[in-house]
Structure formats: structure tokens, C-alpha cells
Amino acid sequence: MFNLTRILAALLVLAALVLGGYAWVLSRQPDPAARAAATRTAPQPPQHTVVVAARPIAAGQPIQPEDLRTVQLGINPVGAFKDTQGIVGQTSTLPLGVDTPVLAQHLAAGLATLIEPGERAVALKMDEVSSVGNRVRPGDYVDVFFALKRDNGEIDRSQARMLLSRKRVLAYGPGSLDGPAPPNGKAAAPAAAPKPTEQARTAVLAIRVEEVNAVLLAEANGRLSLTLRNPTDAAVPTADLYAAWPTVLQPAIHRGAKDATPVAELQGTDRALGGLAMENLAQGAQAQRGAVGVRRFQAAPPAGRAGAPAPPPAGPSVEVIRAGQVNTVRLP
Helix, strand or coil, rough: CCCHHHHHHHHHHHHHHHHHHHHHHHCCCCCHHHHHHHHHCCCCCCEECCCEEECCCCCCCECCHHHEEEECCCCCCCCCCCCCCCCCCCCECCCEEECHHHHHHHHHHCCHHEEEEEEEEEEEECCCCCCCCCCCCCEEEEEEEECCCCCCCCCCCCCEEEEEEEEEEEECCEEEEECCCHHHCCCCCCCCCCCCCCCCCCCCCCEEEEHHHHHHHHHHHEEEEEEEEECCCCCCCCCCCCCCCCCCCCCHHHHHCCCCCCCCCHHHHHHHHHCHHHHHHHHCCCCCCCCCCCCCCCCCCCCCCCCCCCCCCCCEEEEEEEEEEEEEEECE
């Protein structure tokens, strides 16, 4: 009887412990209704529409619509875009990986974006007289004249000529067309041009790459002057009216069995690489009429023809071109 009493007491104590533990577990779990209410009232992190790269974007290449897509992010990076309208057609300055947010600081900006293909931005030294009394403003169109004084060498006579016609002014003094960095790729207002009383030291013009050599020579050996023109005046000198200057470097000439292959006219960066001599800038292409910076070779007339020039010497030879004169020198 005594043992039975002890067993019952032990069972009651064990049951009490189990019930106590269960009560403790239930006390740790929140009420379902309270939990649902807490879930409804908890603040959700804000979502932002951000444009990211849909595929790898190479640096220096125009961005295409298929390169971009929009996603929802919990962060809004500084300079991010909400849509692709302000990005398509622009150029990334560094490579972007997939799902990388496209930011304003990733896109090319400044004067470089205002230069047309085939153009270069060139800074010219200016003073009050050569810049129309400091009345030039960024965005104006100007003609560039230059004056050379006789030096009894490469410049045989003093002269003044137009060098460039209807060139756009990208910057003048502290004023510039690009102005401050545009936010989110939007165009910004150009910086204010210097007041007439301010002294600008430089003017930046957009010119063709093949014209840079002439500008550098004219500035180094003479004096440049800008002439302001009405922006609606589109008149320019007649193309091909004057023979172009011959280049310092001559292109390779391919000779056939009977005649020579004409050399194509040099253009753009090929002409810029060919260079320009000061004597040709001053004197013009006197011996190159009908060709642009190259000499075209023709087949020699049949032997025995009256007045026919002597055939070129046999064996290896070198043609020396100087001041428009061509001499053939036979190699030993």
C-alpha cells in the first residue's frame, strides 16, 4: 500500500511538470491574431525602379535599348535612372556587367559629347583684337583668318587668307557649351560667356581632323583672327575650287607592268597623318593641280614618239618630292 502511494505521487509530480512545460511553450508563442496584426502594420522596405545592364556593356560603345532593363531594388543609388530614355544612345566610359545599375557618372559627358564624328576640339590663343573684342560666345559660328609675314624662307611674301570657314565655338574663356555636369543625363544650360570687359585667353573650336595641321602651323608662324558671323549664314567656300595642299608623307604607289595605279585621294585621319609643310601652307599646291596631295602616274608614251619624256631608269629607284617637284634618283 505504501509503494502504491509513492507511485501515484510520482506520477502526479511528472504530470505537473509536463503540464507546466506545455504552458510555458504556449506562453512563448504569440497569439495568431496578434501576429497577423503585427505583420500588417510592420513597415515594408521601399522599392525603387532602377535601370540596370541587361547584358555586358563595353566601354566606348553607344548603349542600345536591348542593353538595358528596369528592376525593383531596395536601394536607390546616387545618379541612377528610372527609365532608359535618358541612357539610350549615350556612351559608357567603363565596362558594365550584367545587372549593374547604370549611373550618370558612368556616361560620357563634357565637350567630347558635342563633337561630331570626324571633328576635333582645338584650343586657339586669343586676345581682345583677335576675338572680336571678346564678343564671341560659346555656340557662335566664326571664320578663322590668318596672316603670315615674309621670312625669306618658307614664307616668300606676306599674306592674309581665310583658313577655316563657319566653325562652331565650343568654349570661349570660362564659358563652355557643356556647362556643369548634367544630372541623370539631362542637358544642362551652357555656362555664361565672359563679359565684354573680361579677357579670354583661349577659344575652343570644333574643326575637321584634316584641318588641324593647318591650324597648328598658322598659329605657330603667323597670327590668327576670328570673325563673327550670323548663325543663319551657311555660306562656305566652294569645295575643290583650289587644289589641296600636298602632304609631307606620301602614300605608297603601286606600279603595274605597264602603268601605275592612281593613288586615292587622302581624307580624314589619313590626310592628318600625312602632315603639312609650312611652305605648302604659304605657297599653296602649285604643282598639284587636279589632285589632292598626291601625284598620279601615267604610262610612258611609246618609244620614238616626238617629245616623249625619257623612260625612268632601270633598276631600283627613289622618287624625291620637294616643293611640288618630283625627281627620280637611281639607287646604286
